[in-house]
Structure formats: C-alpha cells, structure tokens
Amino acid sequence: MTRRSTRPARRIVVVGNGMTGARFAEEVARRDPEGHRVHLTVVGAEPGPAYNRVLLPGLLEGAYTPADIALPEPEGPGITRLRGTAATGLDTAARTVGLDTGERLHYDDLVLATGARAALPPLPGLAAPDGTPAEGVTALRDLADHRRLENLVRPGAPAVVLGGGVLGLETARALAASGVRVSVVEAAPWIMRRQIDRACAGVLAAAYEDLGVRVHAWRVADRWSPGTGLVLDDGTVLPGDAVVVTAGVRPAVDLAEKAGLASSHGVEVDDRLSTGDPRVHAIGDCAAHPGGGAGLVQPGYEQARVLADLLTGTDTAARYTGARPVTRLKATGIDLTAMGATDGDQGAESVVVSDPAKRRYARLDVAEGKVTGAVLLGFPEAAPEVSRLFDQAAAVPEDRLALLQGLPAAGQGDGEAAGGPGEAHVCRCNAVTRTDIEQAWLDGARTRPAVAQATRATTGCGGCTRDVDAILKAMDGATGAAKVG
Ligand SMILES: Cc1cc2nc3c(=O)[nH]c(=O)nc-3n(C[C@H](O)[C@H](O)[C@H](O)COP(=O)(O)OP(=O)(O)OC[C@H]3O[C@@H](n4cnc5c(N)ncnc54)[C@H](O)[C@@H]3O)c2cc1C
Numbered sequence: 001m002t003r004r005s006t007r008p009a010r011r012i013v014v015v016g017n018g019m020t021g022a023r024f025a026e027e028v029a030r031r032d033p034e035g036h037r038v039h040l041t042v043v044g045a046e047p048g049p050a051y052n053r054v055l056l057p058g059l060l061e062g063a064y065t066p067a068d069i070a071l072p073e074p075e076g077p078g079i080t081r082l083r084g085t086a087a088t089g090l091d092t093a094a095r096t097v098g099l100d101t102g103e104r105l106h107y108d109d110l111v112l113a114t115g116a117r118a119a120l121p122p123l124p125g126l127a128a129p130d131g132t133p134a135e136g137v138t139a140l141r142d143l144a145d146h147r148r149l150e151n152l153v154r155p156g157a158p159a160v161v162l163g164g165g166v167l168g169l170e171t172a173r174a175l176a177a178s179g180v181r182v183s184v185v186e187a188a189p190w191i192m193r194r195q196i197d198r199a200c201a202g203v204l205a206a207a208y209e210d211l212g213v214r215v216h217a218w219r220v221a222d223r224w225s226p227g228t229g230l231v232l233d234d235g236t237v238l239p240g241d242a243v244v245v246t247a248g249v250r251p252a253v254d255l256a257e258k259a260g261l262a263s264s265h266g267v268e269v270d271d272r273l274s275t276g277d278p279r280v281h282a283i284g285d286c287a288a289h290p291g292g293g294a295g296l297v298q299p300g301y302e303q304a305r306v307l308a309d310l311l312t313g314t315d316t317a318a319r320y321t322g323a324r325p326v327t328r329l330k331a332t333g334i335d336l337t338a339m340g341a342t343d344g345d346q347g348a349e350s351v352v353v354s355d356p357a358k359r360r361y362a363r364l365d366v367a368e369g370k371v372t373g374a375v376l377l378g379f380p381e382a383a384p385e386v387s388r389l390f391d392q393a394a395a396v397p398e399d400r401l402a403l404l405q406g407l408p409a410a411g412q413g414d415g416e417a418a419g420g421p422g423e424a425h426v427c428r429c430n431a432v433t434r435t436d437i438e439q440a441w442l443d444g445a446r447t448r449p450a451v452a453q454a455t456r457a458t459t460g461c462g463g464c465t466r467d468v469d470a471i472l473k474a475m476d477g478a479t480g481a482a483k484v485g
Pocket of ligand 1: 015017018020085088113114255296297
C-alpha cells in the first residue's frame with residue numbers, strides 16, 4: 001500500500017508551455033500522476049496546445065500535419081493549464097506571478113520556461129516602427145510565424161532566407177520543396193559556421209544548389225525593399241516576395257530581469273537549475289547554465305527531467321551538468337550530423353573523406369583516443385556510432401575509416417553493442433536505442449506515432465524520424481507485415 005503524504009501539495013507555477021515547459025509538466029505527471037505531491041499550473045502565452053516547434057519547417061513542407069507535431073500534455077488532478085495567458089510580472093518576495101488577465105498566482109516554486117524569441121537584425125526595412133516584422137518579413141519561431149510565412153510565399157515565386165544556420169537551411173529546404181525559388185544569405189564566411197568546417201560547407205552549398213537553392217555566403221545584406229527583395233551591400237538584389245529572418249534568437253528573460261534575477265545570455269542557473277532565488281528555476285532556451293545547452297531540445301529535456309526529479313522529491317541528488325550537443329540538419333535529401341569542435345583541436349588527429357561529386361564529406365577529429373569533433377555529410381551509416389562515441393567519450397576504434405563507413409570495428413561482432421549500455425541512441429533527444437524501438441514494435445507499436453507514444457522517439461528534434469521509419473520497415477519486413485505510419 002502506498003502511503004499518502006499529509007503535507008499539502010507543493011504549488012509549482014511553470015511560465016511557458018513550449019517544448020521544455022510541456023516536457024517538465026509531463027515529467028512531473030509521470031512521477032506524481034495523482035497530484036499528491038505537486039500541484040502544477042502551466043501558464044502559456046500561445047493560444048493552443050504545446051507542439052514541437054523544431055518540426056515547423058516540416059509543417060511548411062507538408063511532411064507533417066499540425067496533429068503530427070502535437071506534444072503530449074497529460075491531464076490530471078494535479079495540473080491546471082492556462083492557455084493564451086502571459087505572465088507579466090514576478091514578485092519574488094511575495095512569491096507571486098502576475099498574469100495579463102489581472103490574476104495573481106502564488107507559488108512555492110516557479111519554473112521559467114519562456115524560451116527565446118527570433119531576433120530581427122537592425123537592417124533598414126525589416127522592422128515596422130513598433131518593432132514587429134515589416135511587410136513581407138517574418139521569422140519562423142512559432143505557429144503564428146508559420147501561418148504568416150505560408151501567406152507570404154507561393155510556388156514559383158522567389159523568397160529570401162536571411163541567415164544560413166541550421167534553422168535557415170532547414171527553412172530554405174522546406175520552401176524549395178514547396179516550389180518556392182529560394183536564396184539564402186549568410187554574413188559569415190560559410191553556412192552553418194558554428195557546426196561545420198569550411199570544406200564541408202562548400203559541399204553542403206553544392207547539395208543545396210542541386211535542390212534549386214542559391215547560397216550566398218560571406219555576403220552582407222544592406223536593406224529589405226518590400227516588393228523588390230533583399231539588397232546586398234554591393235547593390236545586388238536578391239528578388240523575393242518574402243524574407244524569412246533566421247539570424248539568431250534572444251532568450252526571453254524580461255520577467256527575470258525585472259525581478260532582479262541575474263541574467264547574461266539567459267537567466268543564470270546552477271546545476272540544480274536554480275536562479276539566484278532558490279524558489280525560482282529556469283530551463284530550456286531562457287536558461288544559461290555554465291555547461292551550455294540553450295538553443296537545443298535535448299539539453300532542455302534533460303533539464304526538465306532533472307528539475308522534475310528535484311521538485312517532486314523523486315531524486316534529490318539529480319543534477320544537470322551541461323551538454324555535448326550533436327546537431328542534425330533536417331533537410332529532405334540531405335543527411336548531415338555534426339558534433340564538437342569544427343576546426344580541429346590543437347593536437348587532434350583528423351581523418352577527412354571528401355567526395356564533392358557525390359556531395360559527401362566526412363571529418364573525424366580524435367584526441368587522446370576520443371572523438372573531439374565530427375562532421376558527417378552523406379554518411380548516415382556512421383552517424384549513430386560516431387555520436388555515441390562522442391556522447392560517451394568512449395575509445396575510438398583503430399580503424400577510423402571503417403568507422404566512417406559504418407562498418408563494425410575489428411573484433412566487434414554484428415550488433416555486439418546492441419542492448420548494452422554502450423548501444424547508440426537512435427533518438428538522442430530522448431535517449432532511445434534501436435533495441436527500445438524494436439521492443440516497442442514487439443509490444444505492438446507498429447506505426448511511428450505508436451512508437452513515439454511508447455518510447456518518445458521522434459518527439460525531440462525529429463532528426464531520427466527517417467531512422468525510426470527504417471527500423472519499423474525492417475521489423476515489418478522481417479515478419480511480412482507492412483505498415484509505417
Ligand atoms: C524552426 C525551428 C527549428 C529548430 N530545430 C532544432 C533542431 O533541429 N534541434 C534542436 O535541438 N533544436 C532546434 N530548435 C530549437 C528548439 O526548438 C528550442 O531549443 C526549444 O523549443 C526550446 O524550448 P523552450 O521550451 O525553452 O522554448 P520554446 O519552445 O520557445 O517555448 C517557450 C514558450 O514560452 C512562452 N512564453 C514566453 N514568455 C511567456 C510569458 N511571459 N508568459 C507565458 N508564456 C510565455 C512562449 O510563447 C513559448 O510558447 C529549433 C527551433 C525552431 C524554431
């Protein structure tokens with residue numbers, strides 16, 4: 001018999017029902033489904049249910065429907081959700097949060113999960129006098145932006161993407177797949193400057209050109225001219241009905257700053273995800289931890305898990321110690337995974353395979369027998385194992401080339417690592433292995449949504465969607481069934 005605590009449930013208010021806020025609520029509900037220990041109030045400024053914003057380019061392309069990108073939002077006696085409601089003020093002395101409805105919520109613990117907002121660079125023509133995007137201009141951060149973008153573009157007409165990072169390239173691919181004629185402009189010397197090296201960027205740009213996307217790296221934009229396009233500083237005009245600005249984000253820290261909490265490139269938090277006030281916590285894109293992680297789903301999910309352990313009392317020793325980010329570009333027809341340092345550490349040994357004709361490039365940097373960085377364009381077989389070695393700081397096999405070819409290391413039998421603690425994650429965001437997915441299939445999960453429900457695979461950055469489909473297909477094929485959802 002489980003004994004119920006006689007203490008009143010702890011009142012936790014979560015501000016932000018985005019990816020990490022929704023995941024935190026889910027993690028709490030798993031630990032305390034009846035709401036005996038915690039009463040949670042989730043305050044979200046967006047009007048609808050939580051969704052996976054990483055998949056917005058896929059929604060644009062038509063690869064997903066709005067239902068496909070919905071995130072789990074468990075209901076229960078311990079959870080109240082306030083949608084379309086913004087928190088407007090924070091009084092840490094009285095422990096209250098003010099809402100735009102005029103209400104005031106009392107909390108025992110407050111979780112800031114306010115994420116980040118798209119930043120508009122100070123370029124003439126981009127912003128209206130009130131700071132909102134001007135005619136023909138949009139970001140792609142939320143569903144409202146997605147709707148705006150859908151209304152701005154049409155097949156056959158030109159559009160410009162300003163910013164050649166991961167988000168810009170994913171957006172450009174999605175627009176091109178919808179028949180839009182796309183140009184990408186990047187001010188840095190090469191695209192995805194923070195994740196890949198220059199040589200890889202050259203091959204990637206060529207792969208994009210094959211798909212009909214013009215890539216202009218190391219070019220500076222001068223102004224947006226509605227009805228004409230984006231004018232570069234040398235006078236070149238890139239024609240466009242629309243410009244999608246994907247040139248960075250700013251963490252949403254206004255509530256914390258006004259309440260006097262320390263913030264730099266986010267609200268500063270420690271390993272317990274606490275701010276300077278031990279009753280106020282921050283997770284996800286609005287949080288700045290010394291070990292990093294803002295801007296990516298997987299660290300935000302990890303923070304949500306740790307904080308749920310701490311605030312429900314499930315594991316008071318849980319700590320978030322930082323991130324080892326692996327980036328996967330989700331662009332149909334292009335397979336790119338990148339991790340760690342991009343320009344080779346001092347003293348690192350580099351193995352490079354360059355095959356521009358086939359639009360393939362791989363670089364593996366190893367120091368003291370461990371992966372310090374890797375870029376894999378067109379090497380899908382190698383990506384899971386190299387990511388695992390990087391994640392776990394595990395010893396790299398002697399035969400680096402075999403590793404890049406996705407071949408088993410000498411002495412390692414086929415599938416030897418499967419099921420063990422060293423098995424590669426298919427879904428890194430949720431730490432789901434191939435064995436987990438196969439087990440879910442055996443337990444009756446025969447479609448991607450069913451596997452997502454059972455294991456959470458594909459509900460993070462979505463980069464594993466194709467891998468999960470392939471595993472399901474293989475399992476179906478092995479038994480003669482044939483259904484991939
Ligand atoms: C198109 C796109 C592609 C991406 N691709 C990847 C990828 O491939 N891999 C990856 O790891 N990451 C990717 N990201 C980043 C990823 O989406 C973020 O890291 C993640 O969403 C962060 O979650 P969050 O909960 O901190 O913030 P968000 O998901 O932004 O949620 C914050 C929520 O808080 C709400 N809010 C803000 N202020 C208030 C307030 N005062 N009151 C109430 N509510 C408030 C906002 O309305 C929002 O709903 C991508 C992002 C985008 C937009």
